[in-house]
Amino acid sequence: MNFSDFISHYKKRLHKLFNVEEDIDKLSLNRGLPQDILEKVMDCKPLSVFIPEEYGGRGAKTHEALSMLQASSYESLPLSLMMGINGALFLQPVVNYGSEEVKQPIFDRFLHENNMGGLMITEPDFGSDALRMETSFRKVENDSDTCYQVSGTKHWAGLTGAADFWLITARRENGSGLGRDIGFFIHDSRRGGIEVEEYYNNLGLYMLPYGRNKVNITVPEEYKLQPKSIGIKMMLDVLHRSRLQFPGMGLGFLKRMLDEAVTHCRERYVGGQSLFNYEQVKKRLNRLQSSFTVCSAMCAFTSENVPITKDVSNMDLTANAIKTYTTDLMQQASQSLLQLMGAKGYRLDHIAGRSLVDSRPFQIFEGSNDILYQQISESVIKQMRKVKLKNLHEFLSEFKLTERAADYFTEVLDFKIDHQLGQDRLVELGRILSRVISLEFTLRLDEKGFNKGLINNAIRILRDDVERMVSTFNYYDNPDVIENYEESSSWLEAMTPEFAHN
Numbered sequence: 001m002n003f004s005d006f007i008s009h010y011k012k013r014l015h016k017l018f019n020v021e022e023d024i025d026k027l028s029l030n031r032g033l034p035q036d037i038l039e040k041v042m043d044c045k046p047l048s049v050f051i052p053e054e055y056g057g058r059g060a061k062t063h064e065a066l067s068m069l070q071a072s073s074y075e076s077l078p079l080s081l082m083m084g085i086n087g088a089l090f091l092q093p094v095v096n097y098g099s100e101e102v103k104q105p106i107f108d109r110f111l112h113e114n115n116m117g118g119l120m121i122t123e124p125d126f127g128s129d130a131l132r133m134e135t136s137f138r139k140v141e142n143d144s145d146t147c148y149q150v151s152g153t154k155h156w157a158g159l160t161g162a163a164d165f166w167l168i169t170a171r172r173e174n175g176s177g178l179g180r181d182i183g184f185f186i187h188d189s190r191r192g193g194i195e196v197e198e199y200y201n202n203l204g205l206y207m208l209p210y211g212r213n214k215v216n217i218t219v220p221e222e223y224k225l226q227p228k229s230i231g232i233k234m235m236l237d238v239l240h241r242s243r244l245q246f247p248g249m250g251l252g253f254l255k256r257m258l259d260e261a262v263t264h265c266r267e268r269y270v271g272g273q274s275l276f277n278y279e280q281v282k283k284r285l286n287r288l289q290s291s292f293t294v295c296s297a298m299c300a301f302t303s304e305n306v307p308i309t310k311d312v313s314n315m316d317l318t319a320n321a322i323k324t325y326t327t328d329l330m331q332q333a334s335q336s337l338l339q340l341m342g343a344k345g346y347r348l349d350h351i352a353g354r355s356l357v358d359s360r361p362f363q364i365f366e367g368s369n370d371i372l373y374q375q376i377s378e379s380v381i382k383q384m385r386k387v388k389l390k391n392l393h394e395f396l397s398e399f400k401l402t403e404r405a406a407d408y409f410t411e412v413l414d415f416k417i418d419h420q421l422g423q424d425r426l427v428e429l430g431r432i433l434s435r436v437i438s439l440e441f442t443l444r445l446d447e448k449g450f451n452k453g454l455i456n457n458a459i460r461i462l463r464d465d466v467e468r469m470v471s472t473f474n475y476y477d478n479p480d481v482i483e484n485y486e487e488s489s490s491w492l493e494a495m496t497p498e499f500a501h502n
Helices: 003-021 035-042 046-050 062-075 077-097 100-112 231-244 246-267 279-305 316-345 351-363 369-386 392-396 405-409 423-446 452-474 491-495
Strands: 117-120 136-142 145-155 165-174 177-188 194-199 211-220
Touching: 003 035, 003 062, 035 046, 046 062, 046 077, 046 100, 062 077, 062 246, 062 279, 077 100, 077 117, 077 165, 077 177, 077 231, 077 246, 077 351, 136 177, 136 211, 145 165, 145 177, 177 211, 177 231, 231 246, 231 316, 246 279, 246 316, 246 351, 279 316, 279 423, 279 452, 316 351, 316 369, 316 423, 369 392, 369 423, 392 405, 405 423, 405 452, 423 452
Parallel strands: 117 165, 136 165
Antiparallel strands: 136 145, 145 211, 165 177, 194 211
């Protein structure tokens, strides 16, 4: 089946399942997805887009993966995340780092038995500080075969208790404790050894189960991923590739927010006139269209520049800029839709309220946005030092990711960067840089014949945002936290001092 027919069939199946046979708004109130519905979704073989042709898949083509994620998130953001977890955090790492003897059996189970897989990195005491994880592994001999014993506690792994396969990260035991490098191990859930100690009542994304897992497994040697160099670099390749594919999930979601907002504003009358006639409403719709355009540009960039065979471990700046801004746009879009919908949208069984809580964790998982914005700045400053430049515009005008976009900020970004910025200012600078990089992607999309009106609108909004952010960045005061804030902080005592000591 050609891809056009494949994606068309998938879209029609999702629409029928979630809008005709069932009501996705009501389904979203329940934990998990009914098995019969999940089977009908998986019968379309959406995960085949992540599997190479030689193993029976569609070819592991990036544009097909992003299109599938986009189609999924238009109907259901949690469903798209489920597909993203399976693809970016399990199947793609197995494609690139799995041993040949295990690939075919694993891919066959995904293609013919609708199996699912996930990734366990995060631990209760080590979230963003993942490299200090305490899950450990050691090599053992088991019936004359070499195996690895892996033990520890993992949590917040999507598909907890439901995945048929897991990728589990651990550090090697040595004489003095745990080594610095990371190992990845494929675990078949049929072998047992993972106990779900608690299922979490996650605030949103009800379709996906999360929880805390006690891990005590034995993994055959061939089920250990084989890094090209070191395990940490392999982990960066996995995480960066996943972040670079966030626009696939983001684009379908943003298109749905835009469509819902436009439909509502056409049909809703306030004060005797359509909502479309109000300037503030137009401003929100305008920004939603810009978000859709920028995310489209990101999808185009990833499709062109991130084939499955490419090692993206060194693409930290690009991956972090794409992940942070995409997820910020998603949350902003859901906030706008809810504001436009008013009170009726403030319900879990309404798409506006549900989207608000479902999109929020995207700004947290796979790298908190605050941390990633800081890392964006650190990466740019490091490169500025390398070429001995301090003027931001001068550097960006010569930098591949911003060379054209920099022309739109000749005066705005014409200032020197202190190479010793504090953490909070690094975050602010990272936000600015992510928008400039996104403008570069948008200008590249313009060259491919994308809707000119949408392109111009996105350029204007990105320029306005950067100018506003730079103004805040340049007029900066150090934050000051009052430690003894409870002292003399009662408004009632301040207003009625005669009663203060009665």
